[in-house]
Amino acid sequence: MVLPMAVLLLCALTLSSCAKEKPGITWEQERExxxxxxxxxxxxxDRVDAEVQANTLKLDELDALKVSKRLKDLEKVNRTQQAQIDALTARIEKFHRKRRVIPKPVVKPVPEAEQGVPSMHRTTPVKAPETPPVTTKSEQFTDRGAQAEAEKNAYTAAYLALKSGRFDEASRGFNEQLDVxxxxEYADQAWFWLGETRISQQALENALHAFKYVADHYPDxxxxxxxxxxxxxxxxxxNSKKAAAGYYSRLINEHPESTLAEQAxxxxxxxxxVESALEKKQDESSPEKKSDSSGEKRQGKNPSVEKPQ
Structure with a gap:
């Protein structure tokens, strides 16, 4: 009896101690x-990713604006440089043409009766030359350099206005340059581009005048x-076909090696x-031609014979 009672007491103590311990956290609770x-x-x-994406878009927009502004600035610089390159190229070619051997003109004595008549330059009367004031070489160089720079700036500004589609501004610019x-050095090019400006303004008569001035006064x-x-x-x-043919023929004769001669x-x-086709059509419809053809037809027919009664 003593041994079973001891076993029962030991089990009771074990159960009571287990009842006092805290229960552990289950896997269901841990999983949740x-x-x-x-x-x-x-x-x-996700919130961080959204913020990063928003900031990235803002940076992309800022970069796009910066790139667009940079491209516009570069395009403007490119147009300016291209205008200067064209102008300098024209000056170089003009200089090379002037270096050709040109016979020295013979100066004819002016009769006393004509000494008081003002000289003519193109179509504008010019006063007789007056004795210029004495200036040093350095002053002359400074004046010429300043004038050349001012003319180049005026030409470049008008040229850029034309290329940008500001035709009224370009027209005023070229006219002011030619007045001053x-x-x-850039007068011939100013006249030419003034003609192009007039075409863009649909002023074809004025454009014709500008191009004709270049053709008549600037052969080089x-x-x-x-x-x-x-x-x-x-x-x-x-619709002035005859005049057009004359200008094309002149271009072919005076600039045979030019690429524009092929177009001419x-x-x-x-x-x-077209003229040949028109002439042929006129010949066929002329009265003389019709009478000749009708005569040929009559010759091919038998003459009518009147029967005796």
Whole structure:
């Protein structure tokens, strides 16, 4: 009896001690807590990703604006440099043409009766030259350099206005340049581009005048061949085929090695083809031609014989 009682007491003590211990955390509770933590981390990560994406878009927009502004600045600089390159190229070609050997003109004595008549330059009367004030070489160099720079700036500004589509501004700029520097280094190009400006303004008569001035007064200009081509094209537009053919022929004869001469030859061939077709049509419809053809037909028929009664 003593041994079973001892066993029972030991079991009772063990059960009572187990009842006093705290119960442990179950896996279900651990899983729910872990899942909630993971979801919270995902939400936080999504929020961070959204902020990063928004900041990236802002940076992309800022970069795009900066790049666009930079491209516009570079485009403006490129147009300015291109205008200066064209102007300098024209000056170099003009200088090379001037270096050709030109016979020295014979100066004829002016009769006393004509000494008081003012000299003429192109179509504008010019006063007799007056004795200029004595200036040093350094002053002359400074004045010429300043004038050349001012003319180049005026030409460049007008040229850029034309290329940017500001035709009224370009027209005013070229006209002002020609008023201030009528015999400047860029005068021939100013006249040519003034003609192009007038075409853009639909003032074809004024454009014709500008190109004709280049063709008649600047035979050594780099724009001379182009001016003749423009004159031919404008003459065709006004239905002056004869004048157009004359300008094309002049371009072919005076600038045979120019690339524009090929265009002039093609245009001249088209004009001659049209004129030939018109002449042929007129010949066929002329009264003399009709009478000749009707006479030939009558000769082929038998004459009618009157029967005796």
């Amino acid at each position: 807590a872990t899942t909630a933590s993971i979801e919270a981390i995902k939400v936080s990560q 520097f009528p015999d400047g 200009s780099v724009k001379h061949a182009a001016a003749l081509l423009k004159l031919g094209q404008l003459s065709e537009m006004s 030859q093609a245009a001249l061939a088209d004009i001659q083809k």
